[in-house]
Amino acid sequence: xxxxxxxxxxxxxxxxxxxxxxxxxxxxxxxxxxxxxxxxxxxxxxxxxxxxxxxxxxxxxxxxxxxxxxxxxxxxxxxxxxxxxxxxxxxxxxxxxxxxxxxxxxxxxxxxxxxxxxxxxxxxxxxxxxxxxxxxxxxxxxxxxxxxxxxxxxxxxxxxxxxxxxxxxxxxxxxxxxxxxxxxxxxxxxxxxxxxxxxxxxxxxxxxxxxxxxxxxxxxxxxxxxxxxxxxxxxxxxxxxxxxxxxxxxxxxxxxxxxxxxxxxxxxxxxxxxxxxxxxxxxxxxxxxxxxxxxxxxxxxxxxxxxxxxxxxxxxxxxxxxxxxxxxxxxxxxxxxxxxxxxxxxxxxxxxxxxxxxxxxxxxxxxxxxxxxxxxxxxxxxxxxxxxxxxxxxxxxxxxxxx
Amino acid sequence: xxxxxxxxxxxxxxxxxxxxxxxxxxxxxxxxxxxxxxxxxxxxxxxxxxxxxxxxxxxxxxxxxxxxxxxxxxxxxxxxxxxxxxxxxxxxxxxxxxxxxxxxxxxxxxxxxxxxxxxxxxxxxxxxxxxxxxxxxxxxxxxxxxxxxxxxxxxxxxxxxxxxxxxxxxxxxxxxxxxxxxxxxxxxxxxxxxxxxxxxxxxxxxxxxxxxxxxxxxxxxxxxxxxxxxxxxxxxxxxxxxxxxxxxxxxxxxxxxxxxxxxxxxxxxxxxxxxxxxxxxxxxxxxxxxxxxxxxxxxxxxxxxxxxxxxxxxxxxxxxxxxxxxxxxxxxxxxxxxxxxxxxxxxxxxxxxxxxxxxxxxxxxxxxxxxxxxxxxxxxxxxxxxxxxxxxxxxxxxxxxxxxxxxxxxxxxxxxxxxxxxxxxxxx
Numbered sequence: 051x052x053x054x055x056x057x058x059x060x061x062x063x064x065x066x067x068x069x070x071x072x073x074x075x076x077x078x079x080x081x082x083x084x085x086x087x088x089x090x091x092x093x094x095x096x097x098x099x100x101x102x103x104x105x106x107x108x109x110x111x112x113x114x115x116x117x118x119x120x121x122x123x124x125x126x127x128x129x130x131x132x133x134x135x136x137x138x139x140x141x142x143x144x145x146x147x148x149x150x151x152x153x154x155x156x157x158x159x160x161x162x163x164x165x166x167x168x169x170x171x172x173x174x175x176x177x178x179x180x181x182x183x184x185x186x187x188x189x190x191x192x193x194x195x196x197x198x199x200x201x202x203x204x205x206x207x208x209x210x211x212x213x214x215x216x217x218x219x220x221x222x223x224x225x226x227x228x229x230x231x232x233x234x235x236x237x238x239x240x241x242x243x244x245x246x247x248x249x250x251x252x253x254x255x256x257x258x259x260x261x262x263x264x265x266x267x268x269x270x271x272x273x274x275x276x277x278x279x280x281x282x283x284x285x286x287x288x289x290x291x292x293x294x295x296x297x298x299x300x301x302x303x304x305x306x307x308x309x310x311x312x313x314x315x316x317x318x319x320x321x322x323x324x325x326x327x328x329x330x331x332x333x334x335x336x337x338x339x340x341x342x343x344x345x346x347x348x349x350x351x352x353x354x355x356x357x358x359x360x361x362x363x364x365x366x367x368x369x370x371x372x373x374x375x376x377x378x379x380x381x382x383x384x385x386x387x388x389x390x391x392x393x394x395x396x397x398x399x400x401x402x403x404x405x406x407x408x409x410x411x412x413x414x415x416x417x418x419x420x421x422x423x424x425x426x427x428x429x430x431x432x433x434x435x436x437x438x439x440x441x442x443x444x445x446x447x448x449x450x451x452x453x
Numbered sequence: 454x455x456x457x458x459x460x461x462x463x464x465x466x467x468x469x470x471x472x473x474x475x476x477x478x479x480x481x482x483x484x485x486x487x488x489x490x491x492x493x494x495x496x497x498x499x500x501x502x503x504x505x506x507x508x509x510x511x512x513x514x515x516x517x518x519x520x521x522x523x524x525x526x527x528x529x530x531x532x533x534x535x536x537x538x539x540x541x542x543x544x545x546x547x548x549x550x551x552x553x554x555x556x557x558x559x560x561x562x563x564x565x566x567x568x569x570x571x572x573x574x575x576x577x578x579x580x581x582x583x584x585x586x587x588x589x590x591x592x593x594x595x596x597x598x599x600x601x602x603x604x605x606x607x608x609x610x611x612x613x614x615x616x617x618x619x620x621x622x623x624x625x626x627x628x629x630x631x632x633x634x635x636x637x638x639x640x641x642x643x644x645x646x647x648x649x650x651x652x653x654x655x656x657x658x659x660x661x662x663x664x665x666x667x668x669x670x671x672x673x674x675x676x677x678x679x680x681x682x683x684x685x686x687x688x689x690x691x692x693x694x695x696x697x698x699x700x701x702x703x704x705x706x707x708x709x710x711x712x713x714x715x716x717x718x719x720x721x722x723x724x725x726x727x728x729x730x731x732x733x734x735x736x737x738x739x740x741x742x743x744x745x746x747x748x749x750x751x752x753x754x755x756x757x758x759x760x761x762x763x764x765x766x767x768x769x770x771x772x773x774x775x776x777x778x779x780x781x782x783x784x785x786x787x788x789x790x791x792x793x794x795x796x797x798x799x800x801x802x803x804x805x806x807x808x809x810x811x812x813x814x815x816x817x818x819x820x821x822x823x824x825x826x827x828x829x830x831x832x833x834x835x836x837x838x839x840x841x842x843x844x845x846x847x848x849x850x851x852x853x854x855x856x857x858x859x860x861x862x863x864x865x866x867x868x869x870x871x872x873x874x875x876x877x878x879x880x881x
Contacts, residue, residue, distance in 0.1 A: 092592075095592075117737060150732075154628075155607060156565045156567075156607075157565055157567040161587075161588065164573070164588070165585060165586060165587045165588075167570070167574075168573065168574065168577040168586035168587075168590075168591075169582075169584075169585050169586045171574055171577070172578065176507075176509065177574075178506060178507035178509065178664075179507060179509035179510055181570055181664055182507070182508070182509055182510040182511050182664055182668070183509070183510040185664060185665055185668040186510055186511065186512070186668055186671070186672070189665075189668060189669070189672060190672075191672035191673055193669075194669040194670075194672065194673060195737050195738070195867070197565070197669075198565065198628075198630060198867060198868065199565045199607075199628045200628045200629055200630050200866070200867070200868045200870060201737065201867070201868050203732075203868060204737055204867065204868025204869055204870075205737075207732050207733070207734040207868070207869050208734050208735075208736070208737065208869070211734055212732070212734075213731065213732040213733070213734050213746070213869070214732065215730045215731075215732060216629065216730075216732040216868070216869065216870060217627060217629060217636055217640070218627060218628045218629060219625060219626065219627050220563070220565065220566075220607035220608065220626045220627065220628055221606075221607045221608030221611060221612075221624075221625075221626040222606055222607060222608050224608055224623050224624075225607070225608070225626065227623065228623050228625055231623075232625075232640070235647060235649065236643065236647075239646075239647040239648075241643055241646070241647065256587075256588035256589065256591075256592065257568070257588055259588075259592060260568075260576075260588055260591050260592055260595050261568065261601075261602065261605055261606075262602065263592055263595040263596060264595050264596065264598050264599055264600075264601040264602035264605075265596075265599055265602035265603070266596045266599075267602070319622065319623040320622055320623055321612065321615055321622065321623045321624060323616060439608075441602070441603060441606060441608075442608055442612050443608070443623060444623075445623075
């Protein structure tokens with residue numbers, strides 16, 4: 051443990067969203083620069099539904115697919131893409147010692163059963179008995195396994211054979227930030243050589259919309275890019291996402307002849323209590339640990355800003371007062387304008403998109419009339435990724451081009 | 454980081470030695486270590502008929518509920534209450550930090566959080582829908598319930614604990630199903646071994662006894678249906694075991710580097726010597742029939758502790774009382790311990806407190822450390838009809854004094870989750 055931290059590379063990415071699947075498709079859509087959302091599925095609320103996926107290509111057994119609900123299928127699929135990308139798919143000698151940290155929510159529901167109970171309860175002579183009877187009679191037994199937060203990890207173990215270790219973090223956006231932070235820390239310290247880290251989110255769930263709408267968080271028609279929402283009350287559009295990274299010690303990658311897609315230089319996270327100014331201050335403290343590494347001119351920010359009013363305003367203050375102040379020409383992009391807000395996998399997704407942009411050596415065009423996002427034509431070497439939870443959690447990461 | 458000479462604070466592998474300086478626990482038996490230990494070693498059961506909600510039409514009507522605290526309206530609120538109590542006790546015992554300022558991160562094993570029927574029906578009723586009620590109706594009135602947003606976020610329990618106890622950095626909420634409590638400890642051990650922190654607050658908590666959670670386990674045929682004699686329902690390793698009993702509780706441990714504990718003159722309760730983990734890819738709810746992942750998990754924990762199987766002199770079993778678990782755990786333990794498996798005592802706390810689910814790994818780590826400290830092994834109660842296929846000394850029905858120097862505690866969960874922890878007394 052006394053040794054210097056090991057260098058950690060990203061050697062695989064697997065991403066799916068409303069834009070499609072894979073780095074190339076995402077890049078193409080981001081370069082088009084036309085963010086939009088779906089306002090009809092849960093009108094008047096806007097969501098970003100997952101693009102059509104042929105799950106068979108990553109989850110060959112129909113029986114496995116039947117055992118999963120959407121979020122698990124999205125995640126298991128994206129995990130498979132990441133393993134393919136890192137060229138470790140099916141290599142059981144590596145997969146059997148690959149560590150896994152998943153960022154997950156959970157709890158997909160049987161909407162028909164819920165509706166039956168909600169409709170019948172006011173009419174029932176014995177409400178509690180009615181509830182018990184309906185739950186016992188109408189819930190399908192395997193639904194529980196589609197709901198358990200750790201069963202995305204379980205499904206990835208079963209379908210892809212990742213069995214070194216398996217941990218599932220929960221806690222909305224923070225879980226995605228901390229999943230990557232701890233996977234990176236373990237590898238850097240020599241506690242792990244290679245890890246699969248990421249998560250999945252299904253936005254096409256009215257019960258989830260309800261949860262966030264309790265606090266009035268959900269974006270209503272009309273759609274606007276993230277930074278433009280503040281003066282209209284703010285809000286996020288939930289997005290279906292699956293995002294996974296394979297990260298590994300440089301020496302482990304070199305030994306197996308794997309090429310780096312990028313270097314994962316640092317991930318920092320914190321929790322502020324979100325009193326006014328607290329998130330900005332927390333981000334500034336994280337930035338202090340990173341700022342000496344960021345070089346003006348060839349760096350950009352991929353922001354995980356959700357559009358939630360206070361959180362996004364505080365992040366903007368941080369970016370303007372700290373990051374842009376020190377690196378005046380730094381370009382910022384909020385990917386949430388395109389992808390929606392995917393909660394747990396949002397941060398891993400932005401790390402993956404940073405890898406994609408670094409691979410192209412450039413940034414996609416701005417999409418923001420509020421003036422924060424500016425064009426960037428210089429070659430791209432570094433990406434600062436931000437993650438600011440809609441309610442809690444702040445994170446920063448630095449992803450860099452190797453060589 | 455460590456200098457070349459002062460080796461006392463390092464383990465056999467040169468990593469910072471991780472010790473325990475505070476313990477806290479709450480179960481259906483009571484609040485606090487003293488009460489729990491007295492009842493546990495007296496062989497008392499905390500399992501009872503459920504009174505929290507009507508149990509009409511349910512196949513299982515018993516649980517290890519915590520009924521001596523103020524009622525709460527959700528699993529999230531119950532889990533938070535239990536964790537809060539256990540953490541108070543553990544931090545007070547450790548004497549570490551200052552009130553509201555704990556000098557390390559929080560790792561919290563917590564059940565999945567979701568809005569429950571009480572609230573769903575309340576929101577539905579407010580929607581005033583005359584006909585079929587759907588989520589579209591609930592959405593119309595959702596903003597009238599602003600408090601439900603944070604209450605039913607997954608991260609809210611950890612956030613509230615982090616705020617109260619002043620833990621450092623981003624709190625980790627985690628789930629590895631029924632191994633969660635052990636995983637929380639495992640993550641804390643790793644953080645201290647990395648030199649990231651000198652201390653960690655590791656908590657497992659669960660308050661999931663509500664109608665839908667009970668039904669979910671019931672529909673998987675996982676629960677005991679011995680409703681008529683609740684205290685005899687949890688029968689780990691017995692021939693007539695018929696499932697586990699859902700239960701509530703929390704266990705909290707203050708982990709600290711040995712050097713930090715010594716420097717401040719803290720009392721060392723025990724050593725977290727080793728952690729093992731191995732994932733099972735066989736099936737979503739069943740173990741690989743050859744037991745390899747369980748065997749690998751137990752063996753790797755012993756190896757991580759720098760010990761051999763011969764050093765283990767007590768096994769705190771996962772021992773859920775399901776036909777499947779107890780059979781597979783026997784296979785795992787007997788394979789690793791070999792001939793000694795017939796004589797090394799193994800007992801299941803769950804025979805008395807039921808299965809505290811996300812909390813179990815932490816609660817049972819607390820009890821394992823109390824076992825080491827008291828040199829006394831809590832029994833496996835309700836052991837009247839031994840399973841002839843399980844040839845182990847399960848410490849049947851009565852607690853026993855014994856020399857215990859290294860204990861291993863097992864936790865196995867749905868989704869192929871296996872974690873084992875090896876604990877010992879402070880090196881003399």
